[in-house]
Amino acid sequence: MKKEINIGLLGLGTVGSGVFEVLTTHRENFQSKVGAELKIKAILEKDVSKVEALGAMNLLAKDVSLILNDPQIDIVVEVIGGIEPAKSFILQAIHKGKQVVTANKELLANYGEEILEAADGCGVDVYFEASVGGGIPIIRPLKECLAGNKILKVMGVVNGTTNFILTKMAEEGLLFKQALKEAQRRGYAERDSSVDVEGHDAAAKIAILASIAFNSRVVASEVFTEGISKVSLSDIAYAQEIGYTIKLIALAKEENGELDVRVHPTMIPLSHPLAAVKGVYNAIFVEGDAVGEVMFFGQGAGSMPAASAVVGDIIDAARNVQYGRSGMIRCTCFESKKIRSIDDIETSYYLLMNVVDKPGVLAKIAKAFGDNDVSLASVIQKGPRGPNAELMFITHRVREKNLRASLSEITELDVVNEICNVIRVEGPRGG
Amino acid sequence: MKKEINIGLLGLGTVGSGVFEVLTTHRENFQSKVGAELKIKAILEKDVSKVEALGAMNLLAKDVSLILNDPQIDIVVEVIGGIEPAKSFILQAIHKGKQVVTANKELLANYGEEILEAADGCGVDVYFEASVGGGIPIIRPLKECLAGNKILKVMGVVNGTTNFILTKMAEEGLLFKQALKEAQRRGYAERDSSVDVEGHDAAAKIAILASIAFNSRVVASEVFTEGISKVSLSDIAYAQEIGYTIKLIALAKEENGELDVRVHPTMIPLSHPLAAVKGVYNAIFVEGDAVGEVMFFGQGAGSMPAASAVVGDIIDAARNVQYGRSGMIRCTCFESKKIRSIDDIETSYYLLMNVVDKPGVLAKIAKAFGDNDVSLASVIQKGPRGPNAELMFITHRVREKNLRASLSEITELDVVNEICNVIRVEGPRGG
Numbered sequence: 001m002k003k004e005i006n007i008g009l010l011g012l013g014t015v016g017s018g019v020f021e022v023l024t025t026h027r028e029n030f031q032s033k034v035g036a037e038l039k040i041k042a043i044l045e046k047d048v049s050k051v052e053a054l055g056a057m058n059l060l061a062k063d064v065s066l067i068l069n070d071p072q073i074d075i076v077v078e079v080i081g082g083i084e085p086a087k088s089f090i091l092q093a094i095h096k097g098k099q100v101v102t103a104n105k106e107l108l109a110n111y112g113e114e115i116l117e118a119a120d121g122c123g124v125d126v127y128f129e130a131s132v133g134g135g136i137p138i139i140r141p142l143k144e145c146l147a148g149n150k151i152l153k154v155m156g157v158v159n160g161t162t163n164f165i166l167t168k169m170a171e172e173g174l175l176f177k178q179a180l181k182e183a184q185r186r187g188y189a190e191r192d193s194s195v196d197v198e199g200h201d202a203a204a205k206i207a208i209l210a211s212i213a214f215n216s217r218v219v220a221s222e223v224f225t226e227g228i229s230k231v232s233l234s235d236i237a238y239a240q241e242i243g244y245t246i247k248l249i250a251l252a253k254e255e256n257g258e259l260d261v262r263v264h265p266t267m268i269p270l271s272h273p274l275a276a277v278k279g280v281y282n283a284i285f286v287e288g289d290a291v292g293e294v295m296f297f298g299q300g301a302g303s304m305p306a307a308s309a310v311v312g313d314i315i316d317a318a319r320n321v322q323y324g325r326s327g328m329i330r331c332t333c334f335e336s337k338k339i340r341s342i343d344d345i346e347t348s349y350y351l352l353m354n355v356v357d358k359p360g361v362l363a364k365i366a367k368a369f370g371d372n373d374v375s376l377a378s379v380i381q382k383g384p385r386g387p388n389a390e391l392m393f394i395t396h397r398v399r400e401k402n403l404r405a406s407l408s409e410i411t412e413l414d415v416v417n418e419i420c421n422v423i424r425v426e427g428p429r430g431g
Numbered sequence: 432m433k434k435e436i437n438i439g440l441l442g443l444g445t446v447g448s449g450v451f452e453v454l455t456t457h458r459e460n461f462q463s464k465v466g467a468e469l470k471i472k473a474i475l476e477k478d479v480s481k482v483e484a485l486g487a488m489n490l491l492a493k494d495v496s497l498i499l500n501d502p503q504i505d506i507v508v509e510v511i512g513g514i515e516p517a518k519s520f521i522l523q524a525i526h527k528g529k530q531v532v533t534a535n536k537e538l539l540a541n542y543g544e545e546i547l548e549a550a551d552g553c554g555v556d557v558y559f560e561a562s563v564g565g566g567i568p569i570i571r572p573l574k575e576c577l578a579g580n581k582i583l584k585v586m587g588v589v590n591g592t593t594n595f596i597l598t599k600m601a602e603e604g605l606l607f608k609q610a611l612k613e614a615q616r617r618g619y620a621e622r623d624s625s626v627d628v629e630g631h632d633a634a635a636k637i638a639i640l641a642s643i644a645f646n647s648r649v650v651a652s653e654v655f656t657e658g659i660s661k662v663s664l665s666d667i668a669y670a671q672e673i674g675y676t677i678k679l680i681a682l683a684k685e686e687n688g689e690l691d692v693r694v695h696p697t698m699i700p701l702s703h704p705l706a707a708v709k710g711v712y713n714a715i716f717v718e719g720d721a722v723g724e725v726m727f728f729g730q731g732a733g734s735m736p737a738a739s740a741v742v743g744d745i746i747d748a749a750r751n752v753q754y755g756r757s758g759m760i761r762c763t764c765f766e767s768k769k770i771r772s773i774d775d776i777e778t779s780y781y782l783l784m785n786v787v788d789k790p791g792v793l794a795k796i797a798k799a800f801g802d803n804d805v806s807l808a809s810v811i812q813k814g815p816r817g818p819n820a821e822l823m824f825i826t827h828r829v830r831e832k833n834l835r836a837s838l839s840e841i842t843e844l845d846v847v848n849e850i851c852n853v854i855r856v857e858g859p860r861g862g
Binding site for chain 2: 018022025026029030032033129135136137140141144145146147148149150215273276288289290291292293294295296297298299302304305307308309310311312314315316319320322323325328329332334335
C-alpha cells in the first residue's frame with residue numbers, strides 16, 4: 001500500500017483553487033478514507049500570481065511534461081477547461097498510465113469517445129463528475145446506482161446563469177437584458193455570455209448525460225439548441241396564467257429506439273419538481289422504468305461545489321490506485337441509437353401572435369393549423385389594443401415539422417402582424 | 432473473466448420480486464455493462480406460491496445452506512428484512528466469501544458495525560443502497576461523490592407513510608386517524624403502523640446516514656425519536672399561518688464535535704426544498720462545507736424503486752467479482768463522536784397552549800419562560816372562545832432542558848388549561 005498518492009493539478013483557476021483548498025483542509029479525513037495521503041505534487045498554471053497567493057510556489061511546474069512524465073504522479077486533475085491544450089494533456093496522461101479527473105464538459109461532450117477509448121486501451125479511468133451539475137452527484141448515480149433501470153428520460157435545469165436570468169424575469173419583472181446585466185454584475189454570467197445564454201453549455205451537459213443514460217454516444221453538436229434571449233415578459237406572464245413557468249430545459253429521452261435530445265426554453269407545469277428550481281441552482285430529473293422519478297438538486301457551479309465533485313473523484317481514483325484496480329467501469333456506450341431530427345420530434349407548443357383585430361382572423365389561423373394536422377388545446381385572446389390583439393395558443397402534441405409548416409402559412413396571412421414567440425411545452429408526463 | 436455471475440436471492444417478497452423482474456427484463460443490458468450474465472441461481476422463500484407465480488420453481492432452494500454453501504454463487508441478495516434470520520444468513524455469506532447486497536435498514540442500523548467488520552475481515556463488500564430512500568441514490572453519493580466534504584447536516588423526509596399522512600392532513604384537512612386509515616387502505620402503511628408512525632423506521636434510516644456522513648457509528652437506539660400521532664390540525668394551521676409546514680424530519684448534524692441525531696415532527700419553512708416533498712415521496716437534504724446544499728428526491732418505497740437500488744448494487748458487486756476486486760470501500764466509521772443528549776440540543780420550538788382568558792396570563796407564562804432563559808420570537812393569541820383562549824409561541828434557539836424546565840413551571844400555573852403541543856422548528860439555516 002502506498003503512503004502517498006500524488007496528484008498533478010493542471011489549472012489553478014476557479015475550480016483548481018477550490019480543489020487545492022479542499023484537499024488541504026481535509027487532509028486527515030482523506031488519509032483515513034484512502035489509507036494514504038492525498039498530496040498535490042505539482043501545479044501547472046500560467047498565472048504565477050495565483051500559485052503565489054496560495055503559498056504553493058514550491059509546487060509550480062514550469063512545464064506540463066514535468067507532471068506527465070513524473071512516474072510518482074498517480075492522478076492528473078485537469079481543470080483548465082476548453083478543448084486544447086486540455087485534450088492533449090489528458091491523452092498524454094492516459095498514455096502514461098495515470099488516472100484522470102476532469103471537470104471539462106466541453107471536452108467530454110465533443111471528444112468523450114476518443115478519451116474514454118484511450119483510457120480503456122490503457123486500463124486507466126477518467127472521472128468527470130464535475131462536468132455536469134457542479135457539486136451535484138449525477139454522473140456516478142446515473143452510471144452506477146441507476147444502472148438497473150432502462151432510463152426513459154433525463155431532464156434538467158443545468159445552467160445556473162440562464163436560470164438566474166429567467167428567475168429574475170419571472171419574479172421581479174426584469175427584461176432579459178436587465179437580468180443578464182445583473183447576472184454579469186454578480187459574476188454569474190461568463191465573459192462571453194453566449195455560451196450560457198444560447199444554450200451551448202447546457203447542450204454539452206445533456207450530451208454527456210444522454211450518453212450515459214441511453215448507452216449511446218451523443219456529441220454536443222448533435223443536440224438541437226435554442227437559447228433564452230427571445231423569451232419575453234409576455235411569454236412568462238402567459239405561462240403563469242396557465243399554471244406554467246419557463247425554464248431553459250436540457251432534455252433527453254428515448255422513443256422507439258431513437259433519442260430525442262435538445263436544449264431550449266420550455267414551459268413546464270408549476271407542479272413539476274423542476275419548476276421550483278430557482279436562481280443559480282441546478283437540478284436534474286431522471287425517469288427510469290424501475291425507480292420511477294428521481295431528482296438531484298444543488299449548486300450547479302462555483303469554485304467549492306465543483307471542487308467537491310472533483311475531490312470525490314480524486315478519492316475514488318486514489319482508492320483504485322491503492323488497490324491496483326482501474327478500468328472497471330468502462331465507457332457504457334455499447335449501443336448506437338439514431339438521434340431524431342428536430343423536424344421529427346413531437347411535443348406541445350405555446351405560440352404567441354400579434355394579429356389584426358377583426359372578424360375571421362381566428363378562423364384563418366385555425367384553418368392553417370388544421371390543414372397541417374396541428375390540433376389546439378387552448379386559446380386565449382387579449383386585447384384589442386388599438387387595431388391589434390394578441391392570441392396565445394397551446395397545441396396538443398404535434399410533430400415539429402407540421403407545426404413549422406402551419407407557421408409558415410400563418411406568417412403569410414395579412415391579418416397576422418407577427419408570430420412573437422414559439423416555446424415548446426413539457427407536460428407532467430412528457431406531453 | 433466469468434461468463435456468468437450467480438446470485439442467490441434470499442426472500443421473494445415485495446422487494447425480492449421486483450429484483451427478480453428487473454434482472455429478468457434487462458438481462459442483455461446488464462450483460463453489456465458487466466461483461467457477464469447476471470443469473471439468479473437460487474431463491475429462498477418460504478411461501479412457495481410466490482416462486483410458482485414467477486415460474487421459477489426450478490430455482491427454489493429448500494434450505495439456505497444450499498445457497499450459502501454453493502461455491503458457484505458469487506452474490507447473496509438479502510431482502511427478507513428484520514434482524515433474524517437475515518443477520519445470520521448475511522454473516523454466513525460473508526464468511527463464505529460472498530458479496531452481499533441487502534435492503535435491510537433495521538439490520539444495518541442496529542448491527543452495521545458487526546456486519547461491516549466481518550465483511551472487512553473477509554475482504555468482501557456489503558452493499559445497502561436500498562436501505563435508505565428506496566430507489567433514491569443516497570448511500571453511494573454520500574459515501575463517494577461527497578467524500579470531499581465535511582458534512583455539516585443531513586436532513587430528510589425518509590418515511591413515505593408519515594409524509595402521506597401529514598400531506599393529507601395539511602391539504603385535505605383529514606384528522607391524523609383518518610389520514611392513517613387512508614394510508615392503510617392504499618397499502619402505504621405497514622401492518623403494524625407504529626414502526627412508521629412512531630418514527631422508528633426513520634430513526635433506523637438516519638442512523639445509517641449519520642454513520643456515513645460523520646464517519647462515526649450511530650445505532651438506531653441512540654436516535655431520539657418522536658412520532659407524528661400528536662400532530663393536530665391546529666398545529667398545521669398555525670404552521671401555515673407563519674409560513675411553515677410540518678414534516679416528520681430525520682435530522683443529523685455535527686456541532687462542536689458532537690452529533691445531534693433525531694427524528695420528530697418538525698416545522699420547516701415553506702421555502703425549504705423539503706417543504707415541497709409531498710405524499711409518499713422522500714427526499715434527503717445534505718449540507719457539506721464544499722458542496723453547499725444538495726438534495727436527493729424520489730420514491731422512497733415500493734417494489735420497483737427498491738429493486739432499482741438493489742440491482743444497482745448487484746451490478747456494482749458483479750463488476751467487482753469480475754475484476755477480482757472487493758473490500759475497497761470499507762466501513763468509514765473511523766471516528767467516535769459523542770451523541771448529544773436530547774436535553775442538550777438547541778433549536779427553536781413551537782408551543783401551543785390553551786389558557787384561561789383573563790388579564791395577567793401572558794405575563795405569568797412569559798415570566799416562566801424568562802426565568803429559564805427561554806426567549807420568544809413570536810406570539811399569537813386566538814380567542815377568546817368562551818372562557819378560554821389559545822396562545823401560540825415560537826421561541827428563539829434555546830436548549831431543550833431549559834425549555835422543558837419552563838414548561839413544567841407553566842403546566843403548574845392555574846391559568847394554563849393545557850399545553851397542547853410542542854414541536855421543534857428548523858429554520859432555513861439550522862435555526
